[in-house]
Amino acid sequence: MADQRTAGTDVPAVRLTSISKSFGAIVACDQVDLALHRGRIHGLLGENGAGKSTLMKVLIGLVLPDRGTIEVDGERCQIRDPHDAAGRGIAMVHQHFSLVEPLTVWENVMLGDTGRFDATAARRRVAEISEHYGLGVDADAKVGDLSAGVRQRVEIIKCLRRDPSILIFDEPTSVLTPGESERLFDVLRLAVRDENRAVALVSHKLDEILHATDEVTIMRAGAVVRRMETADADAPMLARAMVGREVSLRSEASALGLIETVAASAGEDEDAHHSETGGVADSGTRVPALRLRDIVARGLDGRVSLDGLSVDVFDSEIVGVAGVEGNGQSALTDLLSSLMGVDAGTVEVDGVAVQPGRPGAMSGAGVAVIPEDRHASGCVLDMTVAENLFLVDIERISTHGIYDPAVMRQDATRLIEDFEIQTAGPDAPFWSLSGGNQQRVVLARELSYSPKVLVAAQPTRGLDVGAIEWMTDRLRQVADSGVGVLLISSELEEILQLSDRVVVLFRGRIIGEMDRADVDLEELGLLLGGAGAEAAA
Amino acid sequence: MSEQQVPQPAAKSAEPAATAPAPSRLREAGVAAGMYLGCIAAALLISAVIVWLTGGSWQAVFSALLDGSLRAPGRWGETIGIAIPLVVVALGTAINGRAGVVNIGQEGQLMMGTAFATYVGVRMGGPGPVVIVCLLIVGALAGAMWAGIASWLLYWRRVPEVLTTLLLITVASQISGYALKVDWLLLAPFREDRSVRNQVSDQLAGDTRLPRIDIWGNDFPISAIAVVLMAVIVFLLFKRSVWGFRMRMLGRNARTAQRAGVSTVKYGTNAMLISGACAGLAGALMLSGGDFGNYRFTPGFANNIGWEGLLVALVARSHPVGIVIVAFSFAGLRAGSGFLAATGVEREISQVVLALLVLALLVPPAILFIRERRRALSATRDRT
Numbered sequence: 001m002a003d004q005r006t007a008g009t010d011v012p013a014v015r016l017t018s019i020s021k022s023f024g025a026i027v028a029c030d031q032v033d034l035a036l037h038r039g040r041i042h043g044l045l046g047e048n049g050a051g052k053s054t055l056m057k058v059l060i061g062l063v064l065p066d067r068g069t070i071e072v073d074g075e076r077c078q079i080r081d082p083h084d085a086a087g088r089g090i091a092m093v094h095q096h097f098s099l100v101e102p103l104t105v106w107e108n109v110m111l112g113d114t115g116r117f118d119a120t121a122a123r124r125r126v127a128e129i130s131e132h133y134g135l136g137v138d139a140d141a142k143v144g145d146l147s148a149g150v151r152q153r154v155e156i157i158k159c160l161r162r163d164p165s166i167l168i169f170d171e172p173t174s175v176l177t178p179g180e181s182e183r184l185f186d187v188l189r190l191a192v193r194d195e196n197r198a199v200a201l202v203s204h205k206l207d208e209i210l211h212a213t214d215e216v217t218i219m220r221a222g223a224v225v226r227r228m229e230t231a232d233a234d235a236p237m238l239a240r241a242m243v244g245r246e247v248s249l250r251s252e253a254s255a256l257g258l259i260e261t262v263a264a265s266a267g268e269d270e271d272a273h274h275s276e277t278g279g280v281a282d283s284g285t286r287v288p289a290l291r292l293r294d295i296v297a298r299g300l301d302g303r304v305s306l307d308g309l310s311v312d313v314f315d316s317e318i319v320g321v322a323g324v325e326g327n328g329q330s331a332l333t334d335l336l337s338s339l340m341g342v343d344a345g346t347v348e349v350d351g352v353a354v355q356p357g358r359p360g361a362m363s364g365a366g367v368a369v370i371p372e373d374r375h376a377s378g379c380v381l382d383m384t385v386a387e388n389l390f391l392v393d394i395e396r397i398s399t400h401g402i403y404d405p406a407v408m409r410q411d412a413t414r415l416i417e418d419f420e421i422q423t424a425g426p427d428a429p430f431w432s433l434s435g436g437n438q439q440r441v442v443l444a445r446e447l448s449y450s451p452k453v454l455v456a457a458q459p460t461r462g463l464d465v466g467a468i469e470w471m472t473d474r475l476r477q478v479a480d481s482g483v484g485v486l487l488i489s490s491e492l493e494e495i496l497q498l499s500d501r502v503v504v505l506f507r508g509r510i511i512g513e514m515d516r517a518d519v520d521l522e523e524l525g526l527l528l529g530g531a532g533a534e535a536a537a
Numbered sequence: 538m539s540e541q542q543v544p545q546p547a548a549k550s551a552e553p554a555a556t557a558p559a560p561s562r563l564r565e566a567g568v569a570a571g572m573y574l575g576c577i578a579a580a581l582l583i584s585a586v587i588v589w590l591t592g593g594s595w596q597a598v599f600s601a602l603l604d605g606s607l608r609a610p611g612r613w614g615e616t617i618g619i620a621i622p623l624v625v626v627a628l629g630t631a632i633n634g635r636a637g638v639v640n641i642g643q644e645g646q647l648m649m650g651t652a653f654a655t656y657v658g659v660r661m662g663g664p665g666p667v668v669i670v671c672l673l674i675v676g677a678l679a680g681a682m683w684a685g686i687a688s689w690l691l692y693w694r695r696v697p698e699v700l701t702t703l704l705l706i707t708v709a710s711q712i713s714g715y716a717l718k719v720d721w722l723l724l725a726p727f728r729e730d731r732s733v734r735n736q737v738s739d740q741l742a743g744d745t746r747l748p749r750i751d752i753w754g755n756d757f758p759i760s761a762i763a764v765v766l767m768a769v770i771v772f773l774l775f776k777r778s779v780w781g782f783r784m785r786m787l788g789r790n791a792r793t794a795q796r797a798g799v800s801t802v803k804y805g806t807n808a809m810l811i812s813g814a815c816a817g818l819a820g821a822l823m824l825s826g827g828d829f830g831n832y833r834f835t836p837g838f839a840n841n842i843g844w845e846g847l848l849v850a851l852v853a854r855s856h857p858v859g860i861v862i863v864a865f866s867f868a869g870l871r872a873g874s875g876f877l878a879a880t881g882v883e884r885e886i887s888q889v890v891l892a893l894l895v896l897a898l899l900v901p902p903a904i905l906f907i908r909e910r911r912r913a914l915s916a917t918r919d920r921t
Contacts, residue, residue, distance in 0.1 A: 337796045338795060338796050338798075339792060339795055339796060359794075359795045359796075359797075359798050359799060359800040359801070360795075360796070360797055360798020360799070360800075361798075362796070363796060363797060363798060364798060369796070376790075376792055376793075377790075377792040377793050377795075377796050378793065379790070379793060380785075380786055380789045380790040380793055380794075381789070381790070382789045382790075383785070383786070383789060387782070390782075391786060391793060391797045392796075392797045392798070394779050394782055394783070395779065398779050401778055401779045401780060402777050402778055402779070403777060403778070403779060403782070404777065405776065405777065431912075
């Protein structure tokens with residue numbers, strides 16, 4: 001322990017000073033300082049979009065910073081690419097694995113090596129590392145047969161093989177079961193305590209930061225907001241630091257008196273329907289536009305993706321589904337897109353039961369969807385813009401199964417104008433549009449069949465600032481026109497800005513619900529991290 | 538997922554070129570035409586060189602091809618007769634291709650169609666026109682049944698339809714071969730016109746044959762007109778029907794289609810059944826039309842028409858009008874090849890010449906297809 005301390009207070013393994021990086025108009029990192037010490041696990045906490053991953057990519061050489069300096073072991077240097085980083089002893093275990101499934105573990109570990117290599121030695125080395133860290137990985141197993149947890153350990157072996165002095169883990173537990181997470185942290189401890197490596201753990205889960213790290217840096221909107229010894233931190237404190245924010249221009253948060261710390265600067269221009277919508281209070285008497293009851297569903301891999309989920313959406317309200325990604329968001333969208341059946345539970349639209357999983361059942365009942373991945377289930381890239389505007393309800397412009405392309409083109413032209421879609425014309429192929437315009441086509445189509453409910457899954461992901469604003473405004477208009485909106489987003493900012501009611505999705509179920517006006521950021525932060533899941537269960 | 542997803546695409550879409558210009562249709566058509574002409578010219582040139590090198594006369598070869606397909610008396614009627622089943626098979630293939638289902642077993646479906654049609658045509662009796670209609674319908678149903686087996690296996694147990702349709706050809710060939718061996722099925726009763734006990738069916742009676750049209754000594758069955766009509770109908774279905782629209786949606790993006798109410802199983806099965814029915818119908822038309830096998834079913838009856846129809850659909854890129862044109866060209870090559878033997882050029886060499894010409898027709902659609910894919914792919918890569 002003693003030598004660790006001295007190592008820790010000495011020259012840090014890595015020191016980042018004033019790192020800034022922006023992508024176009026978006027500032028991902030703004031003058032960020034960070035120091036990783038040998039023998040310590042450093043937690044990097046923040047919401048999606050806070051700049052954690054960008055910072056780590058600077059460290060690994062995937063992103064070149066606009067400004068700022070990097071020192072490795074006190075020596076100032078530039079890291080140009082991951083090879084460069086590897087040469088300086090920096091290795092990263094990415095959130096998404098890069099493994100070749102048909103190959104065996106040792107083959108995957110050796111991938112990327114050049115020159116002659118010795119298969120027996122490679123196998124032995126993999127076995128050694130596995131043994132030493134208690135990873136329990138069989139060098140000859142085929143990666144395709146392994147579970148996510150074991151695959152991650154293969155990634156770890158890939159890193160450790162080069163004996164790095166600095167190890168970075170990006171959201172390592174997002175694909176792991178609690179048991180597997182526990183094992184991972186044991187490995188981390190071993191690598192840090194006995195081998196004096198420096199570890200950075202990027203996460204947005206409070207409990208694992210508290211559990212596994214020695215010190216923690218909290219980032220928000222590209223900047224470091226707080227830095228402390230983990231021993232001095234507790235969950236409410238971290239949650240507040242993570243989600244609490246300065247006055248956001250477009251958010252009514254301050255107007256609603258949500259954030260105690262903000263200066264009274266924002267205007268009183270809250271929308272009328274905010275105060276009108278009673279939310280939970282009068283839900284007993286009104287028929288919800290959408291009602292999900294005790295939905296249990298499995299993904300293709302057989303894992304339970306929705307586990308007793310229940311939620312109501314009333315007309316004219318926006319219900320925000322907050323939650324860390326991977327807690328059932330895509331399953332919920334798939335369910336409401338008629339792409340997935342259920343094991344148990346019911347779906348009702350306007351009081352009428354709808355059969356989940358039957359093709360077209362949801363859209364037929366009036367559930368419009370802006371999917372998370374529009375290329376997967378929201379459009380047909382090879383069809384024209386006009387055709388994409390009529391994918392769901394071609395019947396509207398057809399009689400006896402025959403439609404007139406001229407009418408389609410005409411209607412499409414009108415929609416193109418109404419929704420300000422930038423395109424060469426209705427006959428342009430859909431793939432020729434930019435992301436923001438593709439999203440407009442999707443929205444235009446989904447609204448054109450007078451839906452009762454609109455499900456918007458990560459509706460602003462990948463859009464630029466202007467397109468985000470446009471989409472946000474439209475969503476509010478949609479709710480004002482009487483449609484119930486279910487907003488599924490991992491951007492807490494977006495949820496808080498738009499929703500009338502917020503529910504928290506954790507491990508496939510709703511573990512918390514609150515009116516927008518009653519949102520307590522601290523409590524919300526705790527819920528996002530899964531605290532209180534047991535209480536709800 | 539985390540923050541790296543957000544900034545990068547945003548930066549990309551902030552670029553001024555938000556909308557890629559859609560390529561002009563006219564220009565595209567010009568490029569395509571140029572490619573066809575170039576490829577055919579190249580094929581002819583290479584053929585001429587090969588024939589010349591092997592001591593033959595290339596003028597004689599090309600002249601024979603032209604004679605056999607168009608110029609000699611009665612030959613373009615023959616070409617039309619061959620084109621009929623090619624068009625029907627290709628139209629069916631275009632439909633299943635549109636729905637994103639693969640059928641490469643047309644040859645087998647065609648055999649089954651012919652076998653069942655023969656049974657009806659020979660055994661049913663009654664007024665001729667009724668028999669003709671019945672044998673065509675039964676032929677189509679038999680083809681659909683054969684394709685239906687593959688479709689059923691696909692949706693019941695996810696057996697790849699590429700395999701099943703292909704392998705069912707062999708089964709169909711064995712079954713129809715067996716049926717031609719036993720006289721309670723298809724084998725013709727022993728008469729003086731069946732001197733040896735070979736595998737051959739009875740001949741269709743005169744009034745159960747399709748009437749033939751004769752124009753200036755060129756004669757072909759009236760089904761030619763029906764087939765052109767069929768192409769027009771398929772064209773309209775593709776262009777204007779909700780059904781065709783949804784088929785295309787399914788073929789291009791099954792998930793989007795399912796969300797929009799297109800059941801993969803239902804529409805996929807329909808596509809496969811129709812495709813098989815077309816192949817079966819093609820067989821029945823061949824039998825009752827008279828250009829193949831002299832109104833008799835024999836083991837070699839299908840004569841690769843199923844395969845060639847598949848090829849026609851590929852070359853025409855599933856466009857109904859294109860199918861009619863390409864089918865006529867392929868039929869011309871088939872008819873013309875009969876005349877090559879008289880030129881004194883060796884059979885192997887004349888086969889090479891034919892293959893080169895087919896290849897010339899295949900290359901441009903392949904290039905066009907790859908170019909389109911690339912463009913769409915690069916566009917998605919930029920924008921996701």
